[in-house]
Amino acid sequence: MRRSIPLAAIAGVTLALAACSGSGSGSGSTASATASAKPTLSGTLTMWVDETRIDSMKPIVDEFQQQTGVKVDLVQKVSGDIRTDFVSQVPTGQGPDVIIGAHDWTGEFVNNGVVATVQLGDKAKDFSKSAVSAFAYNGQQYGVPYAIENIALVRNNKLLQDTTAKTFDDLVTQAKTANTPFSVLIQQGDKGDAYHLYPLQTSFGAPVFKQKDDGSYTNEIGMSGDAGAKFAAYLQKLGKEKVLDASIDGDKAKQAFLDGKAPYIITGPWNTTAFTKAGMDISVLPIPSAGGQEAKPFVGVQGAFISAKSKNPLLAQEFVVNFLTTEKVQTELYKSGGRLPALTAAASKVDDKVLAGFNAAGSTGAPMPSIPEMGSVWSFWGTTEVQLINGQAADPAGAWTTMITNIQNAIATKK
Amino acid sequence: MSHQGTQVEIPDEAPPRTPSGRRTGVGDTSHARSWSRGFFVKLAVVAIADAVSVYGILTAVAVQSWGVAAFLLAALVAITWVYFSRRGLPAKYLLPGLLFLLVYQLFVMGYTAYVAFTNYGDGHNSTKSDAVAQILVQNEKRVEGSATYPLTVVDKAGTVGFAVVVDGKAEVGSASQPLTAVDGATVDGGKVTAVPGWQVLDFASIAGRQDEIVNLRVPFSSNPDDGSLRTQDAQNGYLYRSALTYDAAADSMTDTSTGTVYRPDSRGSFVSPDGTALTPGWRVAVGFSNFTQMFTDSRLSGPFTQILVWTFVFAGLSVLTTFALGLFLAITFNDPRVRGRRVYRSLLILPYAFPAFLSALVWRGMLNQRFGYVNEVLLGGANVPWLTDGTLAKVSVLMVNLWLGFPYMFLVCTGALQSIPTDIIESARMDGASPFRIFRSMTLPLLMISVAPLLISSFAFNFNNFSLIYMLTGGGPSFTGTPVLIGHTDILISMVYAVAFGSGLKQYGLASAVSILIFIVVGLISWWGFRRTRTLEEL
Numbered sequence: 001m002r003r004s005i006p007l008a009a010i011a012g013v014t015l016a017l018a019a020c021s022g023s024g025s026g027s028g029s030t031a032s033a034t035a036s037a038k039p040t041l042s043g044t045l046t047m048w049v050d051e052t053r054i055d056s057m058k059p060i061v062d063e064f065q066q067q068t069g070v071k072v073d074l075v076q077k078v079s080g081d082i083r084t085d086f087v088s089q090v091p092t093g094q095g096p097d098v099i100i101g102a103h104d105w106t107g108e109f110v111n112n113g114v115v116a117t118v119q120l121g122d123k124a125k126d127f128s129k130s131a132v133s134a135f136a137y138n139g140q141q142y143g144v145p146y147a148i149e150n151i152a153l154v155r156n157n158k159l160l161q162d163t164t165a166k167t168f169d170d171l172v173t174q175a176k177t178a179n180t181p182f183s184v185l186i187q188q189g190d191k192g193d194a195y196h197l198y199p200l201q202t203s204f205g206a207p208v209f210k211q212k213d214d215g216s217y218t219n220e221i222g223m224s225g226d227a228g229a230k231f232a233a234y235l236q237k238l239g240k241e242k243v244l245d246a247s248i249d250g251d252k253a254k255q256a257f258l259d260g261k262a263p264y265i266i267t268g269p270w271n272t273t274a275f276t277k278a279g280m281d282i283s284v285l286p287i288p289s290a291g292g293q294e295a296k297p298f299v300g301v302q303g304a305f306i307s308a309k310s311k312n313p314l315l316a317q318e319f320v321v322n323f324l325t326t327e328k329v330q331t332e333l334y335k336s337g338g339r340l341p342a343l344t345a346a347a348s349k350v351d352d353k354v355l356a357g358f359n360a361a362g363s364t365g366a367p368m369p370s371i372p373e374m375g376s377v378w379s380f381w382g383t384t385e386v387q388l389i390n391g392q393a394a395d396p397a398g399a400w401t402t403m404i405t406n407i408q409n410a411i412a413t414k415k
Numbered sequence: 416m417s418h419q420g421t422q423v424e425i426p427d428e429a430p431p432r433t434p435s436g437r438r439t440g441v442g443d444t445s446h447a448r449s450w451s452r453g454f455f456v457k458l459a460v461v462a463i464a465d466a467v468s469v470y471g472i473l474t475a476v477a478v479q480s481w482g483v484a485a486f487l488l489a490a491l492v493a494i495t496w497v498y499f500s501r502r503g504l505p506a507k508y509l510l511p512g513l514l515f516l517l518v519y520q521l522f523v524m525g526y527t528a529y530v531a532f533t534n535y536g537d538g539h540n541s542t543k544s545d546a547v548a549q550i551l552v553q554n555e556k557r558v559e560g561s562a563t564y565p566l567t568v569v570d571k572a573g574t575v576g577f578a579v580v581v582d583g584k585a586e587v588g589s590a591s592q593p594l595t596a597v598d599g600a601t602v603d604g605g606k607v608t609a610v611p612g613w614q615v616l617d618f619a620s621i622a623g624r625q626d627e628i629v630n631l632r633v634p635f636s637s638n639p640d641d642g643s644l645r646t647q648d649a650q651n652g653y654l655y656r657s658a659l660t661y662d663a664a665a666d667s668m669t670d671t672s673t674g675t676v677y678r679p680d681s682r683g684s685f686v687s688p689d690g691t692a693l694t695p696g697w698r699v700a701v702g703f704s705n706f707t708q709m710f711t712d713s714r715l716s717g718p719f720t721q722i723l724v725w726t727f728v729f730a731g732l733s734v735l736t737t738f739a740l741g742l743f744l745a746i747t748f749n750d751p752r753v754r755g756r757r758v759y760r761s762l763l764i765l766p767y768a769f770p771a772f773l774s775a776l777v778w779r780g781m782l783n784q785r786f787g788y789v790n791e792v793l794l795g796g797a798n799v800p801w802l803t804d805g806t807l808a809k810v811s812v813l814m815v816n817l818w819l820g821f822p823y824m825f826l827v828c829t830g831a832l833q834s835i836p837t838d839i840i841e842s843a844r845m846d847g848a849s850p851f852r853i854f855r856s857m858t859l860p861l862l863m864i865s866v867a868p869l870l871i872s873s874f875a876f877n878f879n880n881f882s883l884i885y886m887l888t889g890g891g892p893s894f895t896g897t898p899v900l901i902g903h904t905d906i907l908i909s910m911v912y913a914v915a916f917g918s919g920l921k922q923y924g925l926a927s928a929v930s931i932l933i934f935i936v937v938g939l940i941s942w943w944g945f946r947r948t949r950t951l952e953e954l
């Protein structure tokens with residue numbers, strides 16, 4: 001009779017399990033193929049979004065769910081991890097169906113085979129050309145854009161009303177007339193910030209990678225040679241003059257500008273909302289040239305990618321290609337995100353002085369390269385620039401050449 | 416669970432129990448098998464554990480992770496058997512710990528060892544079949560200048576097909592049958608709405624057959640060069656042509672336009688005779704090359720040696736300085752002549768009570784060259800590059816670690832000092848020994864017996880003190896000329912992080928190999944250290 005105790009235990013466990021598995025398999029089965037009058041879909045899409053974009057995405061996915069009946073599981077990931085996690089988890093089948101991110105992730109995703117191709121078809125012409133081509137790689141489209149952003153020169157009108165400077169040096173001189181602790185704030189930090197220095201660099205004619213005539217990037221480095229060396233020397237000069245300072249990171253630059261400690265800051269739309277909210281009167285202007293040529297900021301494009309191993313490829317395509325591309329959705333995303341919509345029809349309706357300023361400053365800009373080689377560039381680039389600014393690298397041209405060699409080595413290792 | 420009963424095993428021919436099933440006798444039963452309150456608590460707990468395992472098994476089977484499923488099944492059987500069988504009962508204290516050990520230690524170690532022998536990293540991220548599929552998809556391109564076809568998904572006896580309007584006529588095709596014109600189809604606004612012999616699928620039914628539809632290629636005509644029609648959203652079809660074909664028998668990729676043949680190489684990529692590789696590649700075993708790379712790659716071996724030396728210096732000096740300061744303070748505050756010892760002692764513990772990585776972050780701010788408290792206030796606006804000069808950064812790291820580490824040593828030494836019998840010291844003093852002589856010949860050796868093992872573990876801890884380095888300097892300032900971004904203050908473990916994630920190029924294989932090397936080094940040091948301690952105790 002004693003044997004009955006283990007048996008009873010097992011029976012009890014089995015019962016508990018039956019209850020669990022019952023509810024588990026219910027959600028797993030998809031709706032059967034019976035034709036109904038109204039096409040209601042059931043299904044779940046998993047979507048990864050980082051903390052900077054999640055709030056503007058929430059109402060959009062709710063709307064999608066109401067329209068199509070497809071439930072969208074919005075998972076918030078930390079912006080520092082989201083890209084790495086996507087690359088490592090998609091192959092295991094644990095990744096999301098859709099990920100919202102920046103266009104310069106494209107190359108890495110393609111290189112690792114984790115992203116699906118999309119076909120915009122006739123819709124492509126409704127978008128700003130650079131926004132679409134930003135997500136293209138090797139003749140294929142890998143993502144759908146929804147917003148464009150770039151950096152520009154922001155002026156505190158309380159400190160200076162007029163900007164007549166034609167060159168960056170003039171700008172610094174003029175800024176000093178405001179008698180503030182800082183002249184032109186450009187955020188750096190101890191790892192450097194090549195992104196915020198890029199307009200100055202391009203004005204020397206030293207783009208990070210050479211571009212083809214159609215604007216797509218080759219994997220040939222464009223910032224080597226004389227132009228690069230001149231820029232390196234210029235960075236050292238700005239470091240010596242204390243215009244640039246590695247101690248000023250993003251937060252410190254933002255705070256200093258908010259406190260009225262500088263008449264100018266080079267920054268993007270992600271910071272200007274804080275400025276206007278604080279009641280500041282600001283103007284957004286193009287960045288003056290430092291090296292004689294046009295100062296071209298990087299243009300970044302936000303968009304959606306679809307996982308190569310999505311279990312719901314059709315639903316994901318429906319959301320990304322057919323829903324996210326509508327004017328209504330793009331306008332809503334602009335209202336909540338404060339970035340210029342990638343869809344021309346939605347962008348033309350934007351009536352905002354600050355955004356218009358960014359748009360004008362970015363009109364000359366080039367999309368940030370999305371080729372996989374770009375991943376090998378950032379850290380070497382930033383570190384070398386910081387070493388130049390700090391004065392650690394005594395010979396600017398030499399330091400710049402070493403950096404180019406390192407980048408080329410890193411690219412070669414990756415192959 | 417209550418454990419009020421004794422552990423005496425009951426014989427199998429125990430008297431029949433009372434109808435209620437509850438035993439009345441005390442001492443002749445195991446609570447594991449009696450209908451006591453504890454039994455029901457245990458029943459509930461085990462039921463929950465088993466339910467979780469079964470849920471895990473079902474999930475694992477659903478995603479075809481057979482290894483996980485097998486492990487969970489074994490765990491389920493083990494849990495149920497151990498807690499309900501008399502013979503398994505002694506294992507009840509061991510089992511949970513054992514399971515967690517398997518999952519969190521042995522599995523992780525095994526997996527790291529496995530990864531160390533592969534080229535897992537950027538560009539070699541998944542299996543070969545994934546890579547083949549992805550290469551084909553990435554090279555299947557829309558036929559230039561071809562139209563967009565509003566498309567209808569249709570079904571005939573379980574076979575999915577596409578219906579489109581080509582040149583004003585409705586055409587239907589499936590995987591095996593190229594697009595052909597059909598009569599009697601209804602077309603509405605350029606889209607086919609009904610085809611005789613085929614059933615038009617609505618979106619709900621399409622959603623249930625997504626893979627089938629997305630993978631369907633309908634040949635445009637009997638000529639394969641015309642390309643095939645495919646769709647990604649079941650509403651619009653486009654003509655595609657693949658630039659590459661995969662020959663499974665020969666295991667090679669062929670470029671259809673140029674005729675170039677790409678063959679798999681030993682590093683997990685399809686490579687053409689002229690050396691061009693297709694992306695993505697896949698994971699392959701690469702033997703010991705990850706282990707040897709640190710020494711054979713001339714750009715890495717120099718900095719690696721420097722980092723190796725610095726790691727030892729850092730760990731050694733950290734232990735030495737913190738121990739010296741901790742011991743000094745412990746002796747000072749152990750002297751009964753010091754007033755208010757309790758207050759001082761509690762104040763000294765403060766840095767220890769604050770989370771170390773937060774302290775490191777605060778110190779990073781305080782050592783900032785331009786805005787930092789140290790330069791700005793303490794040094795009156797000096798411009799000392801605390802964290803950006805190679806040598807000064809090393810000094811800063813050691814100083815901050817001294818600040819973080821001395822309270823621990825102070826605590827340990829205070830405890831050890833108080834356990835040394837006072838009469839020994841007293842008799843030494845009677846013999847006329849000087850205070851220094853007493854310290855060197857009596858106190859220190861006695862102290863070392865209890866403290867030495869802690870010094871060794873402190874060394875091992877600092878050897879892998881990732882959070883301090885990462886939070887304080889991030890390894891910087893960087894070396895110039897290395898293919899991965901490593902710097903003057905990097906220790907081995909933070910170098911592993913830099914190799915795996917830091918340089919925009921992920922090399923999990925290499926990082927795993929280096930972490931195994933670190934494990935071996937730490938293991939050897941600890942083994943050697945504890946052997947030395949034993950000789951110390953035999954003094």
